[in-house]
Amino acid sequence: MERRWLRVLRTPLGAGAAALCGLVLVLAVVAPLVWGAAAEAVDTADILAGPSSEHWAGTDNLGRDILARVLVATRLSIGLALAATAIAVLVGLLLGSAPYLLGRRAGRLMTAIVNAAVAFPGLLLALFFAVVFGLGARGAVLAIGLAGAPSFARLTHALVANLAARDFVAAARIAGVGRLRVLFRHILPNVAEPLAVNATIGAGTVLLSFAGLSFLGLGVQSPDYDWGRLLYEGVSALYVNPMAALAPGAAVLLAGLAFNLLGESVAKGLGSPTLRGGPPPAPSADGDSRRAPAGEDARDDVEAADPDVVLDVRDLEVTVPGPRGAIRPVRGVSFTVRRGEAVGVVGESGSGKSLTALAVTRLVADSGHVEATRLRLLGDDLRGADTPRRRRLLGTSLAMVFQDPMTSLNPTRRIGGQLAEVASHHLGMPRREAMSRAEDRLGAVGIPDVGRRARQYPHEFSGGMRQRAMIGMGLMGSPRLIVADEPTTALDVTVQQQVLDLLATIRGDDAVGLVLISHDVTVVGEVCDRVLVMYAGRIVEDLPTSELATGARHPYTRALVAAVPDMETDIDEPLATIPGRPVDPAELPAGCAYAARCPLADARCRAEDPPLVADPGGRRVACWHAGEPLPGGTAEHPADELVETP
Amino acid sequence: MSSTANPVLETASGDESGTGLLRRPWTRFALRRLVRLLVSVWVLVTASFAMIHLMPGDPVRAALGPTAPAALVEARRHALGLDEPLLVQYVHYLGGLFTGDLGTSLSAQLPVSDIVAQRLPATLTLTVLAFAAAVVIAVPLGVTMGVLTRGGRGRRTELAFTTTSVVLGTIPDFLIGVGLVAVFGVHLGWLPVAGNATPSAHILPVVAMAIGPAVILARILRVEMVGVLESDFIRTARAKRLPARTVYFRHALPNAVTAALTLSGLILSAMAVGTVLVENVFAWPGLGRTIVDSILTKDYPVAQAIVLVYGAGVLLVNSAVDVALALLDPRSMIRED
């Protein structure tokens, strides 16, 4: 524990605050001895003088040196503040641990009272008690102490309740140890540290409140003086000698801040272990050398756009900062989506498929860095900074459907409004019109009673309805491409099919391109024309869906397909049966990323990363041993067996 | 106090939940809050009644001074009803509150309600202006800081902002007030430092009160914004290619204010009561100066009434925050069921 406290002192803020606290405490002890006489020395010839070399902060209405009085007042100010803090902590401890000792009913009542008291500002409680206890230092100590007690009570209560539920306390109770004994033996020692930290913060607050009460004339009474009292006297002479008010004000402020900041930095130091590293380093040269071979595609993006191609992606790379340097979870992905084509992207989590979706739609978080030699939507280059025109294009021609409709819709806004804003922003529709379009679109995705539904909040919708609304949101413009990232994963099995059917219908009706991202080969196989299989940030195979079952050539694709025991019924089954674990993008091997799990892997595989090679039919595969028969006895079934699997 | 209302309410809604009206979340929510508020008001009123009776010694004797003749003290005690049994006094006190009778000032011989009515507007003005100023500063500041430091960016900015706001948030308003008076009133002579006669006289007190709450609010808003900006629905908003302004203020901010709103309720309460100190710095003719004067002159009925007024204000603010929370985040009502 001492080590941790020491660590706090090594932060500049903590060290400064601690030094200041030490100084204040030393002053509290020695100041009256050193400056006591000077503080009392009356000099009627020199009253209310401004700062001079003799009196650095001037003199008061009896000609006494203000600086000396401020220094001497340290003792009373700190003493009273500590006394009041002690009262606050003790009473708080008592009130806060009482619920544990008392029975349930009395305990709950106690907690309720404390909670209610906490709702009232401390100053109000202090004024209440100041009236009850009367003017003067004693009354003020009691008043401020009691006013601070409720928050300590609540803290104690929370800490005790937390500890009481812990195993060692329960064990002690079962062993027959009495509640009171458990409280003193097991609970309070563990509560001491957070309580001490908060008492330090509390002391600062109490010091400042005490100054407030004395400043009002309700605290320390003449001839005694604390900082607040000096402030009270100084303010009345503000026009003659501002230092008379500023000096005690500065003193109380510094001391209050010192305690506060010390407490805060200790709290922070104890609360959070050393998690804080430096800023993430720039992408390493090492990462660059692993850049996927770009080959002939590396030309500049000058080619004229094919009007039938909706999305055209070449050599897409995404770099994100990682704990140990930049990592590249997407490494050179190229593909196109044509009008009305449905392209599936499958892979395990961590394969980079979702990040690819975010990158092509320009939604990668700010920390990520996206590069590509080509990135076109409907022929328009999406690289570089956003322009208003491009934002309109993306906002109206591209629809996104995310995995979790629960969290993807804004919980504080009505469904209809969330849809309508697309039209009002991008299409300049007036509110009413945008709203009726929103209702129309909600109807189009199969939501009944749209007039009422549009005025509801997301939490009033079921999961499937929300996902429909999400899709409807994408239909507010006139989408040419829908990118759906695991659109059914978070849904009930019963509605998954409906959502997939809806996506398929939209695509078919309007000849919209669809990119469907899923970990589930079955889902992709059902909806898509073509499948891109991703592994470790690369496309390892690109083939027509119809060939998935029998024509897959990459060992990983074959494993994926084999991992689905029955394509007809088990829509829900995750890919669990491929031996080995997905690679960590931070620790890519030198050769083929799949080599560690691949039954065909040889020395070449481990040394060289296979390029993605296209065959004349447009199918692509990245494997040195593409299509070679798999050795028997592995976890995989030969691909052709799949057809016969019941 | 507030949670003691729960058992009462549970039976109430339990008995009548069969009726359609009570099944509506809004009705249930409002009813529960109303019962809670009533119980809190009762506790507050009782505490303010008890205030005068908890004091050691006789308040009238204390007010009139040790030299006052015993007959006068007795007569005054009788006039105030202080010689009656406690329960009778309590009933009278409660009855008086219903008719707006807050008792009679010991020193001014005026109805306390008149004094309160005369002083309340100045305090209300100060509180409302200062709170509005704090919010107007805090929201753009907090949102901007949240945007600048989202996703672990701008660590230096974050550190600088957090440190500054901790320091500024710790300085009590009356000290800021004294500093402002010294600089802008005495040294520069730009602004009036006392009273509330002119619009310019409002500037310094409002600034003194607004700075601390503004940075505290901005700090919590920043933390909340950073969290909210990571959420899926912000990604959705970005996918809609809405302008940054819309994403931050219309989509993120409402989700970030829930915590800030709870805090701002506490802040508003604290500011209302904090006027006591600031009014005394700026000679502001409000309740705050009156309560201090009344405590110093031992005019207890006045002090008692003003504590009651402040307390009622706090309860009002807390209820308003609850309602605002429910409006902004409709799930908060349902979550409690």
Ligand code: SF4
């Ligand atoms: S390249 Fe080698 S290790 Fe990689 S998938 Fe093909 S056979 Fe397996």
